[in-house]
Amino acid sequence: MGNELDRQYKELLETIINFGVVKIDRTETGTKSVFGYTIRHNMQKGFPILTTKKVAWKQVTSELLWFLTGQTNIDFLHKHNNHIWDGDYKKSGRTDGELGPIYGKQWRKWDGVNGRIDQIDNLVRDLKENPDSRRLMVSAWNVGELDQMVLPPCHYGFQCWTRELTFNERVEIGTKTGLWKLGQTITPLHCDSLRIPTRAISLMWNQRSVDTFLGLPFNISSYGLLLHILANECGMIPDELIGNLGDTHLYLNHIEQAKEQISRTPYELPTLKTDVKIDGICCATPDDFILEGYQYHPTIKAPLSN
DSSP states (O other), X not given: OOOHHHHHHHHHHHHHHHHOEEEOOTTSSOEEEEEEEEEEEEGGGOOOOOSXXXXXXXXXXXXXXXHHTTOOBTHHHHHTTOOTTHHHHHHHTOOSSBOOSOHHHHHHHEEETTEEEOHHHHHHHHHHHOTXXXXXXXXXXXXXXXXXXXXXXXXXXXXXEEEEOOHHHHHHHHHHTTSSOTTOOOOHHHHHHTTOOXXXXXXXXXXXXXXXXXXXXXXXXXXXXXXXXXXXXXTOEEEEEEEEEEEEEEEGGGHHHHHHHHTSOOOOOOEEEOOOOGXXXXXXXXXXXXXXXXXXXXXXXXXXXX
16 A cells, blocks of 8 residues: 655655755754645545654644643643643743643634634534535634744644545445445445445645654644544545645754654554544543554654754
8 A cells, every 4th residue: 555644754854854944943953944845645545643753642642632622721731641842831931731822722712702712613513514615724823812822833724625425435435344245236325324424524734833853743643633533523534634834844953863764664554443523522532542553663762942
């Protein structure tokens, strides 16, 4: 089947190393940077998680749950042994555990003129009632509250898009899931009676700033997981995951680590097993998201710049 995700990621690392512009940055570490890059992944070819180094899956899942439950206090992450936000929190000088009105607040509790807006609930409703809408969007870039956040959103918004599945695609889904025997004559009525999905859903996220070595692997898997959850909620199948990347950079103290990762041969991608839906997300735990067949190369350590 081949692992196109790791291939694309390694190609991005090489592009930055070979063609990136050296720039100063707010952390004073220094970066090599390119501007404007797109990654695309067909979700039917496996779950999007890198295999050329280990990605901390439980940290990916606990952070996404944190966002989806609308929480902004670091205690939730610490409860799940997740410390990826500790640097930004300590740098802020806060002592109450709050990180300000970051992702969770904007996704679930955006302050509108007529009260709070739950963008995730609105998205799910629109996906079910008007799946061809061109307004299937969620934004975290609230310009009126950026100065209250410990860090303005790096991945600042995402958009969904759906399409009708062809009859042959629906037959293939039923075949893969063992709903009928090989050679059996299948009709659209068979597909409908067995509730074979009729639509596929894609997700595209936009990111202004990309820590390519440490941050991007998390972003890819996090939005892949979100796409699975939305598909499950709406009775669709995950189709394509797309990342539009702005300032896409390697910190100068990550260059050698990136070269090591480029030298590694990818494994096949794993599959995801979960039945979590948005309406039950508040009761979900990282253990509810199981990666089957995840093979990976060892972790490559690199310093985090805050």
